[in-house]
Amino acid sequence: MLKTFVANGELPGSITVKEYDGRYFPASIPDIASQWKLMQSFEADSNDVIICSYPKSGFHWIWEVVTMLFNNTSNISKELPAKYILEFGAVSKVQQSPPPRVLGSHLYYEELPVSIRQKKCRLINVIRDPRAVAVSSFHFFTKIKEAKLKGTWSGYLNLFLDGKVMFNDWFHHAQLWESVRQSNSDNPIHVLYYEDAKKNPFYEFKRLARFLQLDVKESTIMAIAEKTKFSEMKAPKEAAIGHNFGNAFAGNKYPLYRKGQEDDWKSYFTLQQNAEFEQIYKERMQYNKVQLKSIVNPGNNDTGCVEDTRYGSKL
Template sequence: MLKTFVAGGDLAGSVTVKEYKGHYFPPSVQDLPLQWKQLQSFDAADNDVIICSYPKSGFHWIWEVVTMLLNNTSVISKELPAKYVLEAGTIKKLQQSPQPRVLGSHMYYEELPVSIRQKKCKIINVIRDPRAVAVSSFHFFTKLKESKWKGTWAGYLNLFLDGKVLFNGWFQHTQLWERVRQNNPDNPIHVLSYEDAKKNPFYEFKRLSQFLQLDVKDSMIMTIAENTNFSQIKTSKKAIAEHRLGSVFVGNTYPLYRKGTEDDWKSHFTLQQNAEFEQIYKDRMHNNKVQLKSIVNPNSNDTGCVETTRYESKL
């Protein structure tokens, strides 16, 4: 069923989505019931790795890193990570892909194929500052023809905070995944902060290697960190992406690799918008164990995530 959300008040902007089982998909997605059924039939292998994140949180980047680590190589893949997103409707092709497979999903844990949960496949849960996510998704969906987004940044931010955008809300997604980690301690789920990985890629990629139980030398991890910096990936993927996906975006240009920085949101948020956003974050996330350092301690140069019991404990 198609739905159109309009930004409230005098804010300009609206977005049209296709709703199925409470999820908001691009309007052009065909036969969602069939795709959902095929998704659940996916037979995961024990060595499959699944990267789970809210959209625009760094999936494509981390997919490259994990693929390199699994194959013990520093060469960037010629594949497009989007091909391996479970809900993208290519289940039959994914089933036939050579192992080990690095898969991705923007869905909740309970909606992943049953086989992934039964076999306790390793899951990497990527978290990024929602302000950066909001800005990145605004630019992406503005250029995505099928999203039908028309409006201003302020209008988009209004809908983003309400979860009335493609793939629903960041807050709900992040809270549900934390609940999964708490309720399923035996499942191998690794939390990766986008900001931490940008700040110290070698350390975070080494932690990834250890989580995946791989024997990758430090020298290889260092080279992987160097070869997966934003400019390198953008250069390597541009021709492939433009050829395969360019036509679905305004100007026939693939906008995925835009800036890749962790603080570009500062050039979009006004001081008032940021103050209001931080207060909303505190109100909605105060019970979460994983907190964002950039909001918990905004005057610090530190970034990433911090483990705590309540937000107030960091004041």
């Protein structure tokens, strides 16, 4: 069922999603009920790896890294990572592929195919600063034709904070995954922080290889870190992708890459918006073990937000 959400108060903003069982999906996905049923029938292999993240948290990037680690190469894949997202119809495409398969999902743990949970497949939980997620998703969803995203950045931020966007609330997603990590000690789950991987990719990719029990030379990991830099990966990857998935997007082109920066959010958040966001984060995440240092204890040089208040405020 299509549902359109409107930002609160006088903030201009609205977005259209497709609701199924309380979850919000891109409006362009056809027959979600059938796809959901097909996804649940997926027969996982114990060697499969699933990258689990909220949208716009770095799935495509980490998929490339994990694929390279498995193949013991620094060559960029010609595949489109989105093809391997379970809820987007990946099941029919990869069921016959030989394991280990590198898959992805933006769903909650309990929503993953039963076989993935039963076989205790390795899961990689990617977490990114929600301010960066909000800005990245604002630009991405603007390009989805059927999302009909209208209004300003401030209107979208209001919708994001209320969880009235595709794949629902970021905070709820983070809290549920932390609960899973605490209550499923027998299911191997690796937490990867997007910002940490940006700052020190060699170290984080080495940790990934260790978690995946892969014997990859440090020289290869170093090459992977270099080849998966945004500036290195953007052109060849876009050339390989071409116009796949383009029909659903403005300009008939899949908008996979924009900037790939960890602090681009500072160009959009006003100082007031950032202060409000930090307060909301501290209130909603106060009982979580996972605490993003850039929010709960920012350094003196960490707040580089735009000075003016042309976008207004949520509160």
